[in-house]
Amino acid sequence: MEILVCIKRVPDTSENEINVNRDGTDIERDDLVYSVNEWDNYAVEEAIQIRDRVCGSVTVVTVGDEETEEVVRREMAMGADKGVLLSDEVFKNSDGRGIAGIIKAEVKKGKYDLILTGAQADDGAGQVGGMLAAMLDWPYASLATLIEVTDDKKIKVGREIEGGNLEMLEIDLPCVLSIQTGINEPRYVGIRGIRKTASAEIPVHGAGDLGLSPESVGKSGSKIKQLDYFVPDAGEGAEILEGSVDEIAEKLVELLKARGGIK
Amino acid sequence: MVRQVFAYIVHKEGVADDTALEMVAAAKRIDSDASITAIVAGTGADLNVVCNEIASSYQEVWKIDSEALSYPNAEAIRTLLVRILPKEGLIIAPHDTFGMDLAPGLSIKLDAAYLPDAVDIEGVDENRLKAVRQEYSGQVSTHVVCDISGGAVITARPGSFKADESKGAGGQVVDKTAEALEGGFPETGRRFIEVAEAEVGDVDITKSDILVSVGRGIEDEDNLEIVYDLARAMGGDVACSRPVVDARWLEKSRQVGTSGKTVKPKVYMALGISGSFQHQGGIKGSPFMVAINKNPKAPIFQAADVGVVADILDFVPELTDKINGSR
Numbered sequence: 001m002e003i004l005v006c007i008k009r010v011p012d013t014s015e016n017e018i019n020v021n022r023d024g025t026d027i028e029r030d031d032l033v034y035s036v037n038e039w040d041n042y043a044v045e046e047a048i049q050i051r052d053r054v055c056g057s058v059t060v061v062t063v064g065d066e067e068t069e070e071v072v073r074r075e076m077a078m079g080a081d082k083g084v085l086l087s088d089e090v091f092k093n094s095d096g097r098g099i100a101g102i103i104k105a106e107v108k109k110g111k112y113d114l115i116l117t118g119a120q121a122d123d124g125a126g127q128v129g130g131m132l133a134a135m136l137d138w139p140y141a142s143l144a145t146l147i148e149v150t151d152d153k154k155i156k157v158g159r160e161i162e163g164g165n166l167e168m169l170e171i172d173l174p175c176v177l178s179i180q181t182g183i184n185e186p187r188y189v190g191i192r193g194i195r196k197t198a199s200a201e202i203p204v205h206g207a208g209d210l211g212l213s214p215e216s217v218g219k220s221g222s223k224i225k226q227l228d229y230f231v232p233d234a235g236e237g238a239e240i241l242e243g244s245v246d247e248i249a250e251k252l253v254e255l256l257k258a259r260g261g262i263k
Numbered sequence: 264m265v266r267q268v269f270a271y272i273v274h275k276e277g278v279a280d281d282t283a284l285e286m287v288a289a290a291k292r293i294d295s296d297a298s299i300t301a302i303v304a305g306t307g308a309d310l311n312v313v314c315n316e317i318a319s320s321y322q323e324v325w326k327i328d329s330e331a332l333s334y335p336n337a338e339a340i341r342t343l344l345v346r347i348l349p350k351e352g353l354i355i356a357p358h359d360t361f362g363m364d365l366a367p368g369l370s371i372k373l374d375a376a377y378l379p380d381a382v383d384i385e386g387v388d389e390n391r392l393k394a395v396r397q398e399y400s401g402q403v404s405t406h407v408v409c410d411i412s413g414g415a416v417i418t419a420r421p422g423s424f425k426a427d428e429s430k431g432a433g434g435q436v437v438d439k440t441a442e443a444l445e446g447g448f449p450e451t452g453r454r455f456i457e458v459a460e461a462e463v464g465d466v467d468i469t470k471s472d473i474l475v476s477v478g479r480g481i482e483d484e485d486n487l488e489i490v491y492d493l494a495r496a497m498g499g500d501v502a503c504s505r506p507v508v509d510a511r512w513l514e515k516s517r518q519v520g521t522s523g524k525t526v527k528p529k530v531y532m533a534l535g536i537s538g539s540f541q542h543q544g545g546i547k548g549s550p551f552m553v554a555i556n557k558n559p560k561a562p563i564f565q566a567a568d569v570g571v572v573a574d575i576l577d578f579v580p581e582l583t584d585k586i587n588g589s590r
Contacts, residue, residue: 017560139451181506253585
C-alpha cells in the first residue's frame with residue numbers, strides 16, 4: 001500500500017501561550033515552540049503501522065518554507081520512508097483550498113492508494129483532506145479512529161461520531177481519510193533518531209514543478225482572508241483567585257463548600 | 264435582492280439537532296431579510312416529523328426522502344445537495360462530526376468559498392462576508408472575510424449562535440426528492456456498515472453531582488493519583504478530557520465532550536484542561552465550574568466561575584490537604 005500523509009508545522013499550543021502581536025496582524029511569533037501538528041503525528045503513526053502490516057511505503061508531504069523541513073525529518077525519523085516539501089514563494093497565504101490544490105498536484109505525480117491527514121490543525125478548520133478528496137474524486141471519511149485493511153481494493157474504517165460511538169464504513173481505495181487523535185499511540189522520537197535523517201534527501205517541489213499557475217494559489221487564489229487577530233472580550237469570565245497557594249486553597253474550599261462541592 | 268440562505272439539518276430518531284435553530288440565527292446574521300430554507304434528508308415518518316418540527320422556523324423546508332438515507336452518508340448527501348442547490352447559494356451546516364465530513368468537499372463541488380467553524384457572523388458588505396473564527400485551540404480569535412460571489416459553504420460552531428426561537432416563519436415543506444434523485448441515488452465508494460456503540464465503563468459520570476475532571480496538564484499517568492485523591496476528598500468522581508483518553512491513561516467512558524459523555528454535575532473541577540469547544544460541549548446544566556490551569560489564556564477560564572492560575576501538579580495536592588484538614 002502506497003500511503004501519503006499530509007503534515008503541517010504549527011506552533012505547539014500545549015507548550016506556548018499564544019498572544020496577538022502589537023498591530024493585530026498576526027500572533028506573536030518570537031520564541032514560539034513549533035512542532036508537527038498533533039493530529040498529523042497520529043496519521044503518520046497509523047500509516048507506518050499499516051505499512052508494517054501490509055507492506056508498501058509511507059511518504060510525508062507538507063506545504064511550507066525551508067523551516068518546515070524539520071517536521072518532515074521528524075516524521076521520517078518515526079519511520080516514514082520518504083518526505084516531500086512543497087515550497088514556493090507564490091504558495092504563501094494560500095487558504096485551505098489553495099493548500100489542497102497544491103497537494104493534489106503532488107498526488108497526481110505519484111500513485112497512492114491511501115492519503116491521510118490530521119483531522120484538524122492550528123486553525124481548527126479541518127478542511128484540506130475533504131477538499132483534496134473532492135478534487136481527486138476519491139471517497140473521503142473524516143475523524144477516523146480505526147482502520148483495517150480488508151484487501152488491496154477496500155478498507156474498513158471507524159469514524160468517531162457523537163458520544164464516542166463509531167460509524168463503521170467500508171471504503172474503496174484509493175481514498176482520503178482524516179485521522180482523529182487516539183487512533184494509536186504515536187512512537188517517541190528522540191533527537192538521535194532525528195539526527196539520523198539529517199542526510200536524507202527531501203525533494204522540494206515548487207509551482208513550476210507541479211504545473212500550478214501562480215494565480216491559483218497564494219493570496220490571489222484565496223476566497224477567504226484574515227483581517228486581524230484579536231483576543232475576544234473576556235466577558236464575565238472566571239473570577240481569578242489571587243494570593244498565596246495557601247490563601248487560594250482556603251478560599252476555594254470555602255467556595256466549594258458553599259456550592260455543595262464537598263460531600 | 265433577497266439573499267437565499269440554506270441550512271442543512273442534522274437530525275436523529277425524529278428529532279432535529281439543537282443546531283437547527285442556531286443556524287436560523289446564523290443565517291439572520293448574514294442577512295436579516297434572508298430567505299432561509301432548511302434541507303432535511305432522511306426517510307419515512309421520522310423525516311416528516313423533523314420537517315414539520317422545524318417548518319415554523321424556516322420559510323421553506325426542502326425534504327429529500329429515500330430509504331438509502333436512513334443513515335446519513337455525507338458522501339451521498341454531498342452529491343444530492345449539488346443537484347438541488349442554486350448556483351452561488353449560501354449553505355450553512357453545523358461544525359460537528361457530520362458537517363466536518365460533508366462541508367469541505369461540498370465547497371469544492373459547488374466551486375464555492377468555505378468558511379469553517381464560524382463562531383460569529385458580522386454581516387455582508389457587497390459580496391464580502393465577515394465572520395469570526397478561533398485559532399490555536401481557542402487562544403486567539405480572528406476576523407475573516409470570505410468572498411461569497413460564487414456562493415459559500417459555512418459551518419457554524421454548535422452552541423455559538425443563540426437558537427432563534429421566534430418560530431414565526433410558517434414554512435412550507437417542499438418535496439425535493441424527485442429532483443435530488445434524478446439520475447438515481449448517488450453511487451459512492453463509501454458504504455455504511457453499522458454504528459458500534461461506545462463501551463460502558465465502571466463509573467457512569469453522567470450521573471455524578473461532583474466531577475473532578477483532568478486534562479493534558481496532568482502530564483503523566485502516575486500523576487493521576489492526585490486527581491483521585493481530590494475526588495475522594497470531595498466525594499466526587501474522576502472524569503477527563505480527550506488527551507487523557509488518547510494517552511490511554513483513563514477509559515473512554517470517563518471522557519467529557521461531544522465525542523465522549525454529556526454530563527450535568529452540580530460542581531465541575533477542570534484540572535489542566537484547556538477547554539476546547541468540543542470539551543465544553545459535553546458540560547450541560549451550568550455547573551459551578553472551577554478551572555485550574557497554568558496557562559492564563561486557556562479558554563476554560565472564559566467558561567469557569569472561578570479560576571486558579573497554577574500548575575495542577577503543585578496546587579491540587581494543596582487543595583486536597585486543605586479539604587481533608589477542614590473536616
